Amino acid sequence: MGNKMPSLEEELFPSTPGKFKIERSHHMNRQIYRCFTSSSTVFLWTLFIIALTASYISFQSFIDSGSRYLSASWGGIQWEKQVRSSAQIHRHGGMSVLVTGAAGFVGSHVSTALKRRGDGVVGLDNFNDYYDPSLKKARKALLETHGVFIVEGDVNDAKLLAKLFDVVAFTHVMHLAAQAGVRYAMENPHSYVHSNIAGLVTLMEACKTANPQPAIVWASSSSVYGLNDKVPFSESDRTDQPASLYAATKKAGEEITHTYNHIYGLSITGLRFFTVYGPWGRPDMAYFSFTRNILQGKPITVYRGKNRVDLARDFTYIDDIVKGCIGSLDTSEKSTGSGGKKRGPAPYRIFNLGNTSPVTVPTLVNILERHLKVKAKRNVVDMPGNGDVPYTHANISSARRELGYKPTTDLQTGLKKFVKWYLSYYGYNNGKLVN
Numbered sequence: 001m002g003n004k005m006p007s008l009e010e011e012l013f014p015s016t017p018g019k020f021k022i023e024r025s026h027h028m029n030r031q032i033y034r035c036f037t038s039s040s041t042v043f044l045w046t047l048f049i050i051a052l053t054a055s056y057i058s059f060q061s062f063i064d065s066g067s068r069y070l071s072a073s074w075g076g077i078q079w080e081k082q083v084r085s086s087a088q089i090h091r092h093g094g095m096s097v098l099v100t101g102a103a104g105f106v107g108s109h110v111s112t113a114l115k116r117r118g119d120g121v122v123g124l125d126n127f128n129d130y131y132d133p134s135l136k137k138a139r140k141a142l143l144e145t146h147g148v149f150i151v152e153g154d155v156n157d158a159k160l161l162a163k164l165f166d167v168v169a170f171t172h173v174m175h176l177a178a179q180a181g182v183r184y185a186m187e188n189p190h191s192y193v194h195s196n197i198a199g200l201v202t203l204m205e206a207c208k209t210a211n212p213q214p215a216i217v218w219a220s221s222s223s224v225y226g227l228n229d230k231v232p233f234s235e236s237d238r239t240d241q242p243a244s245l246y247a248a249t250k251k252a253g254e255e256i257t258h259t260y261n262h263i264y265g266l267s268i269t270g271l272r273f274f275t276v277y278g279p280w281g282r283p284d285m286a287y288f289s290f291t292r293n294i295l296q297g298k299p300i301t302v303y304r305g306k307n308r309v310d311l312a313r314d315f316t317y318i319d320d321i322v323k324g325c326i327g328s329l330d331t332s333e334k335s336t337g338s339g340g341k342k343r344g345p346a347p348y349r350i351f352n353l354g355n356t357s358p359v360t361v362p363t364l365v366n367i368l369e370r371h372l373k374v375k376a377k378r379n380v381v382d383m384p385g386n387g388d389v390p391y392t393h394a395n396i397s398s399a400r401r402e403l404g405y406k407p408t409t410d411l412q413t414g415l416k417k418f419v420k421w422y423l424s425y426y427g428y429n430n431g432k433l434v435n
């Protein structure tokens with residue numbers, strides 16, 4: 001009877017202090033030990049899992065960056081050095097310009113002109129095969145002799161754009177990278193969405209985030225006038241009736257850039273180019289492909305409009321366009337935002353850059369025949385419903401007033417220069433192929 005069963009409380013907290021001490025400390029030690037061993041196990045396991053996750057993530061990013069450096073042609077100390085040196089400004093009050101589409105027709109000419117007068121220029125081009133990439137490589141090689149470095153990459157590559165803005169505080173972006181061509185849009189519609197819409201948005205995102213934000217000048221197109229039949233075309237005319245997907249993406253570009261101007265304070269100038277031609281031009285364009293076919297004795301297809309009316313274009317010579325581009329860069333005011341925040345209103349401008357004297361396509365062929373001294377084999381067909389418009393004619397009074405734009409080259413003179421370049425580039429001597 002004397003052996004009373006200890007209560008739970010007594011077992012845990014016995015009344016004899018010494019015992020309590022011993023018992024308690026012994027018990028507590030066991031508890032603490034148990035507790036410690038279990039929490040240390042958890043702790044160690046947690047540490048182990050964190051370490052494992054961290055090493056997995058860093059391994060992944062190592063693989064990612066490794067493969068990026070292996071597959072992409074950008075990045076690294078040497079690359080950054082080339083970018084910085086190309087962006088170097090060599091005149092007082094000069095600018096540093098990122099030229100997208102720098103290996104393209106207009107891009108290569110604008111880049112050369114900027115570099116010549118002492119501005120910093122970094123090119124960006126994806127060298128796609130819409131037309132012979134060897135012509136783009138040749139333009140690149142020529143630009144290198146002028147000290148312009150072209151980064152091989154796409155405007156859809158946000159990481160590359162961020163890197164470029166990280167390496168150089170560009171004051172301006174001359175955005176000329178695009179999927180060009182009116183009729184090709186029926187063959188490959190998605191390439192227009194990829195370059196002219198998605199690529200433009202990616203570039204705008206990079207520009208709005210950049211600090212300082214650059215001012216942007218970019219290539220829209222005369223094709224935005226679409227079915228508008230009020231001539232000459234003025235910037236305030238209707239542009240809501242595009243005749244091709246190409247035109248629709250350029251018009252969308254005007255709206256997209258307007259949004260970035262409105263929300264983020266980006267300074268925007270959109271240039272509506274009118275059928276630009278000249279040396280180092282685009283082989284997909286009529287004057288270029290006609291020249292090739294005439295010299296090779298192949299027939300050319302000349303489209304004709306409704307009621308047998310000849311098609312006509314306000315053909316504009318490349319040097320005039322370059323002056324318009326540079327005038328736009330020089331007069332564009334600064335963007336007002338920084339770090340993605342607007343600080344005040346910024347300018348939003350649109351200009352026609354044309355020649356103001358439309359010429360019919362058959363007249364274009366006559367001029368080429370004279371310069372080439374070869375008769376064309378013409379195949380005249382009714383214009384298929386492929387996105388073409390019958391006639392373009394620019395009213396350039398805004399550009400004249402605000403940019404000092406004044407075209408000086410007529411089609412006859414401009415084509416003479418083109419033919420001279422064509423013959424020497426493709427190795428013709430007196431019209432005969434020499435290599």
Ligand SMILES: O=C(O)[C@H]1O[C@H](OP(=O)(O)OP(=O)(O)OC[C@H]2O[C@@H](n3ccc(=O)[nH]c3=O)[C@H](O)[C@@H]2O)[C@H](O)[C@@H](O)[C@H]1O
Binds near residue numbers: 180223274285287303
């Ligand atoms: O101003 C623009 O915004 C656009 O200009 C240019 O488009 P277009 O004016 O269509 O130039 P281009 O193809 O040289 O055809 C010229 C004429 O030849 C006719 N044409 C064409 C090909 C052919 O085989 N036969 C023919 O008669 C044809 O019907 C047309 O009447 C740019 O390519 C474009 O990217 C965009 O920048």
